[in-house]
Amino acid sequence: LSSNSGFSQSAEESNNSVFQDWRFKYGEKGFEFRSGDNNYLLQIQSRLQFRFATPSDNDPYTFNNFSDNSNNVFKVNRSRLKVGGHAYKPWLKYYWEYELGQSNLLDYRIMIERWEWLNIKVGQWKLEFSRERRISSGAQQTVDRSILNRSFTVDRQQGVELYGRLRTKGPLDFNYWLGVFTGSGRGARENDDKNLMYFGRIQWNMFGENLGFTSSDLGIHQKPAAIIALAGVTNRSPYTRFSSSGGGVLEGFEEQNPGQYRINQANLETALVYKGFSWQSELHWKNIQDRVNNQETKLNGFYFQAGYLAHQSLAWWPEPLEIAARYANFTPNTLQDYYLDEITLAFNWFFKGHRNKLTMEVSEFDLETADVGIKDEFRFRIQWDISI
Amino acid sequence: LSSNSGFSQSAEESNNSVFQDWRFKYGEKGFEFRSGDNNYLLQIQSRLQFRFATPSDNDPYTFNNFSDNSNNVFKVNRSRLKVGGHAYKPWLKYYWEYELGQSNLLDYRIMIERWEWLNIKVGQWKLEFSRERRISSGAQQTVDRSILNRSFTVDRQQGVELYGRLRTKGPLDFNYWLGVFTGSGRGARENDDKNLMYFGRIQWNMFGENLGFTSSDLGIHQKPAAIIALAGVTNRSPYTRFSSSGGGVLEGFEEQNPGQYRINQANLETALVYKGFSWQSELHWKNIQDRVNNQETKLNGFYFQAGYLAHQSLAWWPEPLEIAARYANFTPNTLQDYYLDEITLAFNWFFKGHRNKLTMEVSEFDLETADVGIKDEFRFRIQWDISI
Amino acid sequence: LSSNSGFSQSAEESNNSVFQDWRFKYGEKGFEFRSGDNNYLLQIQSRLQFRFATPSDNDPYTFNNFSDNSNNVFKVNRSRLKVGGHAYKPWLKYYWEYELGQSNLLDYRIMIERWEWLNIKVGQWKLEFSRERRISSGAQQTVDRSILNRSFTVDRQQGVELYGRLRTKGPLDFNYWLGVFTGSGRGARENDDKNLMYFGRIQWNMFGENLGFTSSDLGIHQKPAAIIALAGVTNRSPYTRFSSSGGGVLEGFEEQNPGQYRINQANLETALVYKGFSWQSELHWKNIQDRVNNQETKLNGFYFQAGYLAHQSLAWWPEPLEIAARYANFTPNTLQDYYLDEITLAFNWFFKGHRNKLTMEVSEFDLETADVGIKDEFRFRIQWDISI
Incomplete structure (x- = not known):
């Protein structure tokens, strides 16, 4: 029967x-x-991020942005279709992600993951260069990334990467990533010159666990897990920054000739989770060599961020509630007296982990210059992020 | 076992x-x-609308449009991907709709529908302001909406809405909608100023049935069902009209400064179905206050529309065939002698309700002005709309 | 039980x-x-085409393209979402294909396929005018189509088509296609004038098998299968060529007035497969009548292409490996001494037929003119095409 x-x-x-x-x-x-x-595996997920912001949704970074205009905005800030899984064999994985609201293809990649120590990825994706950029916008601890992200992210690129985890039973436990990319950003169809982008990252998993790119200790680790990582990238292109829109310009770098800018960047990153507490930090250096005008510019910045599911200590604290804070400091040009910083306080209510989460956030931004002194601005945002 | x-x-x-x-x-x-x-529920639907039109597909609304050019056009007029369902709980519903041909995200919304009398919707969708706009383009009784739609629709907006149904066993049976929106149209990323859009609608379900936003009495109601609704909306923005493309301009309102236009609109709507017969009407007022040039413009218009599945009366009439007609009348400016009207006669062959339907339509448009007298134009269209 | x-x-x-x-x-x-x-049937497929090219990915076709610039480019060259199947009845078929990277709707069509000898298609798709264009970019024998494609393809159009197969038990075995289209290319919303595009193709299935639009004899035919086809198309529009981007211009035809160009085209096509060997050829004529400037231009070109799964003859040859070659010759204007040709040698490694395939290709392009003599260029490309 x-x-x-x-x-x-x-x-x-x-x-x-x-x-x-x-x-x-x-x-x-x-x-x-x-x-x-x-x-064969097919996974289909939709994600909606709904945001209210006042007086403005953007991070201010020039004096003009620190204006007195007050705009209230409700918007569908992100609307994603995510399709992934594997085909032919369990280790032949695929993933693509499309931003429906902007009609942008974000990720499109194939991963051959047969061995832990050696995997291959081809396609387009967010480089593993910096933690906060790499963590999905739906899995942030605050409403969005820090003021550093705009200037330091390498964002999505098209290329090939080797990566894996090397470990013994002892403290030798590393993840590595090594990649070659066209270096012209998301959606580029051509390279501007022969030069490619080269990227590497080495990460020490201090207590034998690879934390991955996530924030908030929702799993309530009973043993600490931590990483220290160092990443570097070099590229030559017409661009001085990258975003979801592809290659772009930093303030003061409006020229865009083929191969005009050689950019070298490094990031020193830490992260830790333990008993509901989570910590992460990044320390960035960026060097822009303008090969047309023969000029060099140095940027740097750092942030610290911590969160706590305080019900671990306080009996009266609601279990789904996390409190989180971030301090970020950004120097757009080390030769100028011009500094930006950000203090953010956020509360997350996790209905269903990061897949259904409400976030409320207050930020203060300070701009300090030699000429004009200090100017500051407050911002309030509330956001519902839901994956279905 | x-x-x-x-x-x-x-x-x-x-x-x-x-x-x-x-x-x-x-x-x-x-x-x-x-x-x-x-x-958990996932629904996936594709919709194709294939149209032939001659001499032109657009509704004429200025003298230039009433030209003698005769263009034949076949086109995939709408091509939609619709994904919806619920997640986590049956009452946590989601829906998104993407126009593939234009690469526009149309709807993206979450609905919390726990109680009949109080529901919440967030995201982007077509406001429940006017019946013909709200009814899906695939469920129209004619090939497309009336000449009123271009000037009066509030179209899709981003925001938050409360809605529900309040009823007793007696004749007190109402649906209501109350919403706050950014008021900058589909796909807007920022608001132009502090001002938001406010919207309300109250609908009396006369015989204890909420007709919903549908046309044609395919269910052959044996008891009549009818509604009367009043809707109002107020907004301040750079726009004088909205469409699937977002905020736009009416003729004569080419300036687009932040907060330039305060617009107040009202709509009185009726609908009825009974034994294969269906009726609907809208009566619109729109008031545009130009706060820059200190001018006021008033528009109004109305339409009546009726359809009949005549096999209910005539034995020889094919069961899938509906005959429908519409008269629409539009005054673009109450201070000018300038009127537009539309008479449309349509035949629908329902292979599978609105999900697989062939529509043939003839329209006559008249433009009447003090200067030039009357000008008229005929249009013929045939359309196949199929949802899969 | x-x-x-x-x-x-x-x-x-x-x-x-x-x-x-x-x-x-x-x-x-x-x-x-x-x-x-x-x-009811729903099929969902994702396709990724990842390409590395040097010194450039485009086919050169003017002297400027034969430059000495050397750019290396890695890119996600194609990223497709394909949805198809049938609904209501097995013979009511649908298919749509969306290019995610470019946000272009490519195909969107409904096919009524009740009888072998008479089928109807409506929507938008690649016309059955020429073999190499019609074969999916994922099922090519080389990395991409020949230098002819840019100038001769009719590409995707919107319209209605009748097609089918007429056969007896004897050698009378034909496929036919007859279509009427707007003739304004992919995604067009309007026609420029009254003129439509008319298309026809007749194909003799020489040995009683319809080869379809595929390349490479992966099925290892033990009996030969071959076709000879003749196709013709006439159109009047502002365009002198078509591509996935819609209507466009050939070099020297920058003017684009409504109805400016009457274009007549013909294609004589052959194809054969037998024991791992495959052959295909096209011979094109194109006549452009500029009705504004009263000028006529004639283009022609041809290509031959052959492939062989050589393990059919050579014991040491790996089974998944195909060798293929193509020669193409193009005359952009029969009144000028100006010729382009292309020789391509390619190797395909079929992991899983055309659905998972690696292709390596070397091409040589020659441009020969009366003035400047011969100029040539080599190109190397490697490509992974995977459907999931």
């Missing part, structure tokens, strides 16, 4: 394999369709 | 819930994947 | 039909969801 006979495709075979007994689930990555032999 | 054991994910539990026995269907909203506990 | 009772939607019926026992598969067209009665 055969149960399930109606469902299994008994006599019906595809050219390549037999598929019996598909399995269905709603999991971390959305709706999930998996073949019985686990050679 | 356990049947289905291969299919159910017996020992396999997600972090959050156990999912046994998913159910699959092709329903009103397309392909449907539902978890056994009904906490 | 009823097995499967948990899965089948025993008592639950949709308005239109009963759906028992859905079936799931990963097949040629991706993830597949099929209703038990086979009235």
Whole structure:
């Protein structure tokens, strides 16, 4: 007597394999369709980020931005379709992500992940250069990334990468990433010159756990987990910064000739989670060499960020509530007396982890210059981020 | 003896819930994947609207449009991907709709629908301001909306809304909608000023049935169902009209300064269905206050529309065939002698309700001005709209 | 005792039909969801094409393109979402394809395929005018199409088409296509004038098999299969060429007035497969009549292409490896001494047929003119194309 006979495709075979007994689930990555032999997996997830901001949603970074205009804005800030899984074999993985509101293809990549110590990725994705950029906008601890992100992120690039984890039973436990990219940003169709972008990152998993790119200690680690990472990238292109829109310009770098800018960047990063407490920091250096005008500019900046699920200490504190804070400091040009800093205080209410979360945030921005003194601005934002 | 054991994910539990026995269907909203506990639902639907029009597809609204050019056009006029359902709980609903041909995100919204009398919606969607705009382009009784739509629709906005149904067993049966929106139209990323859009609608369900936003009495109501609704909206923005493209300009309002226009609008709406007959009407007022040039403009217009599945009366009339007609009248400026009207006659052949429908339509447009007298134009269109 | 009772939607019926026992598969067209009665089918496939090219990815076609610039580029060259299947009945088919990276809707079509000899297609798709254009970019024998494609393809159009296969048991075995289109290219919303595009193709299936639009004899035909086809198209529009971007201009035809160009084109095509060997050729004529400047231009060109899965002859040759070559010759203007040709040598490694394939290719381009003599350029490309 055969149960399930109606469902299994008994006599019906595809050219390549037999598929019996598909399995269905709603999991971390959305709706999930998996073949019985686990050679094929399709995951479909939609994500909506709804935001209210006042007086403005953007981070201020010049004097003009520190204006007195007060605009209230409600918006669908992010609207994503995410499709991933694997095909042919469990280790041949794919993922793509499309921003529906802006009609931008963000990620599109294939990963060959057969061995822990050596994997290959090809396509377009966010480089593993900096933690806060790499963490999904839906899994941030605050409403959005710090004031550093605009100037230091390498963002999404197209290329090839080797990566893996090297470890012994002892304290030797490292993750590495080594990649070559066109270096012209998201969606680029051509390179401006022969020069490619080279990227590397080495990460020490201090207590034998790879924390990954996540924030908030929702799993309540009973043993501490921590990483220290150093990342570097070099590129030559017409661009001085990158964003989801592709290559762009920093203030004061409006010229965009092929191969005009050689950019070298480094990032020293830490992260720690323990008993509901989470910490992360980044320390950035960026060197811009203008090969047309023969000039050099140095930028640097850092941030510290910490969060706490305080119900771990306080009996009266609601379990889904996290308090988080960040301090960021940015020097756009080390030769000028011009500094920006940001203090942010945020509260997260996790209905369902990062997949359904309400965040309320207050920030203060300070701009300090030799000429004009200090100017500051407050911002309030509230955001609902939900993945389905 | 356990049947289905291969299919159910017996020992396999997600972090959050156990999912046994998913159910699959092709329903009103397309392909449907539902978890056994009904906490998760994914619906995927594609819609194609294929249209032939001559001499032109657009409604004429100025003298230049009433030209003698005759262009034949076949086109994929609408091509939609619709994804919806619910997640986490049956009452936490989501929906998004993407126009593939134009690469526009149309709807993206979350609805918390726990109680009949109080629901919350956040995101971007077509406001419930006017019936013909709110009815899906795939569920119209004619090939497309009337000449009023271009000038009076509030279209899609981003914001938050409360809505619900209040009723007793007696004749007190109302639906209400109250919303606050950025008021800058579909896809806006910023507000131009502090001012938000406020919207309200109250609808009396005369015979205890909420007709919803549909046309054609495909269900052949044996008892009449009817509504009367009054809706109002106020907004201040650089725009004098809205469409699927976002904020836009009416003729004569080319200036677009932040907060230049305060617009107040009202709509009185009726609808009725009974034994295959359907009726709907809208009566619109719109007041545009130009705060820069200190001018005021008043627009108004109305339409009546009726359809009949005549097999209810005539034995020889084919069951899938509906005849429908509309008269619309539009005054772009109450201070000028300038009127537009539209008479449309349409035939719908419902292969599968509105989900697979052929529509043939003839329209006559008249433009009457003090200077030039009357000018008229005929248009013929045929359209196949199919949802899959 | 009823097995499967948990899965089948025993008592639950949709308005239109009963759906028992859905079936799931990963097949040629991706993830597949099929209703038990086979009235509904949804297929979802993602396709990624990742390419490295040096010194440039584009085919050169003017002297400026034959420059000495050497750019290396890695890129996600194509990123497609393909959705298809059937609905309501097995013969009511649908298909749409979206280019995610460029945010372009490529195909969106409905096919009524009830009888072999008479089918109807409406929507937007690549006309069956020329073989190499019609074959999916993922199923090419080389990295991409020949130098002819840019000037001769009719590309995607919006319209209506009748097509089918007429055959007897004897050698009379033909496929035909007859279509009417707006003739303004992909994504056009309006026609420029009254003139439509008319298209026809007749194809003789020489040995009683319709080869379809595919390349490479992956099925290893033991009996030869071959076709000879003649196709013609006439159009009047502002455009002198078409591409995935819609209507465009050939060099020297920068003016774009409504109805400026009457274009007549013909293509004589052959194809053959036998024991791992495959052959295809096209011979093109194109006549451009500029009705504004009263000028006529004639273009022509041809290519031959052959491939061989050499393990059919050589025991040491790896089974997944195909060698292929192409020669193409293009005359942009029959009145000028100006010729372009292309020689391409390619190797395909078929991991999983065309659905997962690595291609390595070297091309040489020659430009020969009366004035300047011969100029040539080499190009190397490597490409991974994977459908999931």
